Amino acid sequence: MSDKAGSRENVLQPLRGPLEIRTRKRGVWVLKNPAVNKDLAYTRAERRALGIAAMLPTAVHSIEQQVRLELEHVHAKRDNLERYIGLISLLSRNEVLFYRVLVDHLAELMPIIYTPTVGDACRRYSHILRQVRGIWLTPDDIDELPARLREYPYDDVRLIVVTDNERILGLGDQGAGGMGIPVGKLALYVAGAGIHPSKTLPISLDVGTDNTELLADPEYVGYRRRRLRGEGYDRFIAAFVGAVREVFPAAVLQWEDFAAEHAYRLLSEYRDDLPCFNDDIQGTAAVVVAGQLAAIRLTGTPLREQRILYIGAGEACGGACRLMRATMRRAGVDARAIERAQLCLDRRGLLCASRRELPDHKQALAASDAVLAHHGLTGREQTAEEVIERFRPTALIGATGSPGAFRQSMIEAISRHVERPVIMALSNPGSRAECSASEALRWSEGRALVATGSPSADVVLEGRRHVIGQSNNCFVFPGIGLGAIVAQLPRVDDDVFAVAAEALAECVSDERLEQGALYPPVDELRSCSERVAVAVIRHARALGLVGDASDEQIERVVADSMWDPAYLPVTS
Incomplete structure (x- = not known):
């Protein structure tokens, strides 16, 4: 480590676009x-x-x-x-x-360029397409992937967002239409963290679709095959990763909107081969944990006393559960308290060790018999309300894609035991949210600290205005991307997301917290991204990856790396 660190002491340089x-x-x-x-x-x-x-x-x-x-x-x-x-x-x-x-x-345009409007754009993609962007790769290209990547007009790509289009937001398989997500996400990397557009590349791995409506649409622009699966899919992904390493060796790769069965596996399989992360798992986790940390500033309930109930056990809730464990460990919370602090419910009930045939990504979230016994639970509870009454959570977090998943009786139950419960209805678009912000506040008699995945208007209840923070990954992924690029991280480890969460939590002003918001306003995105990027590079310094750069040097390099859109002189 020391030799590696010593050889990299002078590599902390700004990421810049062209000057003319x-x-x-x-x-x-x-x-x-x-x-x-x-x-x-x-x-x-x-x-x-x-x-x-x-x-x-x-x-x-x-x-x-x-x-x-x-x-x-x-x-x-x-x-x-x-x-x-x-x-x-x-x-x-x-x-x-x-x-x-x-x-x-x-603040006005982000909901149009990205969620929730981008979901409509993905559904209608083949009928609204005007001009294509990015790189499109199909299984037919498997032997020529490096050549296909070299067709991109920029050769110093530092950030790639790639999707296989199978789990687009809460909408499922959108085939070629999923390209709207990498394009929109990279627009936020550029706007939010100032990464120059020439350093970015959206990619669609168009491996087909199982969406029968798309396959029946004569105007569908995508690869008109049933979705590639099994060994063929794995070979294609392996060839793609190899091509990225060959053509864009300095790039950070973000996996985007892959189905859970692939998302965890691909992240685990390739995170040591190139700097990569999955925003649906890790970015969402960082934002959720940041909201929890911000709430602690207001409620005063220490981290070791938090009890969190997740409704849904997919990428979002699973990632948040894992990162909260890591955050508690970083804060010195003992292992037994960490084990008891969180429970997950999916469609079949509590995730617990006695449940058979849990997939790997859910087994890691399952509560032991000892944890269940500690909370007076058996694992056979039929409703979330039963679990809430015994577990007495301080926070209820949902990412189910199921409108109404947070019932009035659930919010009332958590509010009986906690003065200021945290309620996060994360599903996008807003029409698929577990409950609305106004419902959560009404059912908690105005005491809940509410965050939503889609933008939500302020709620006025009994003469008091409640500001609703948006639990949006955009608060962390631009800064994480910028920090990882500038620090030239060889691996995006889990602690990157923990330090990002801690940095984001500190971006919420005391005044905004008092109004009930757990997140900053969207128009502060660039300053939030800057602070997150600085935190990521400080973490890299602690690992010996950027020499002994001072805090001031790190802050200056980050500021100098953030492109501000302005015309350059054009000469012939």
Whole structure:
């Protein structure tokens, strides 16, 4: 470790995009390339030099004027799906302007570019597609994957978001439409953490679909086969990982929206081969734990006394349960208390050691007989209400995709035992949430600290305004990505997500906590991402990966790495 650390003492350098654009191309190509195009913001000198003076009206606009006009276009659309189509079309026409609009109006536009609107876009993808983005790989490419990756126009890719499209949000298998997720996610990496667009790559592993509606749609643009499974799927993934290591050896890879049966296995299998993580498991976990840590600041109930009940045992709840254990260990909580602190319920009941045929990812969450006995449980309880009455959780966290999974009787039960229960209804889109924020507050008589996975309006109850924080992975994944890239992490270990959660919890102001919000407002995303990235690099320093860089050096490098969307001079 010391030799490795010593050899890397001077590698902490900012991640930067280009400082100018030099091109020998002229004329219409300049206006058709989204990385170069400025629309009416080209200076008169640039117009003459690039041979486009006669192709544009005489007005020269500032980027501020352009942002105002683009917002006019957005507001003139009839619904959010049309707004999404317009904004993605802008991204395909003028990259800098798209990101300037997004950064300046993040709170308004993030629900359009990403959840919940991106879910509608994924469902309608083949019918709204205007211009493709990213790289598309199918099983037919298995012997040529490095060559396919080299078709991408940028060769210094540092961040890849890849999906096989099987578990898109709470919508299931969306086939080729799943590409909307990597595109939207990378837009948030750029807007939230300032990672330059040329360093990013969205990838769809289009291995087919079992969605019969898509296969029957004559307009479907994807690989028109039943979904590849078994050994063939595993060979394809292995070939893909090998190709990434060959073509983009400095890239961090984020697995996105893989089905649970693959998500845990692929993360475990490849996390030592290249720096990678699964945001659905680990990013969600970090955000959930951050909300818990923020709540502790308000309630004063120490971490060792927290009792958390998860409704759902998939990637989100499973990841959160694991990370909370790690967070408790970091805080010095004893092993027995950690074991007793969390329980998970799925459709069949409590996850416990006596249940047969639990998949591996659920076995790790199962409570022992001793834990059940400690809480007066048998494992045969029929309802969540029975478990709540005996376990007396301080927090109820759901990621089921099932509207109404949090019943009034459940919220009332937890509120009888806890003065300020934490209620997190995480499922996206909002129509699939376990309950609404207003329901959680009404049923808890206004005492719950509520967070939702989709944006939620403030709730006024008996004259008091409750601010609802959004438990959105965007608060951690951009900063984790930036920190991992700058630190050149060879492995994204579990403690990365623990330090990210701790950093995010500290981003919530005391005033906002008093209003009931467990998360910062979305318009503070860039500052949150900066703090998360700094925390990740400090963790890398503790591992000996970035030498003895001071806190001030780390903060400066992170700040210098965050691209602020602005036009560059274009010369021929």
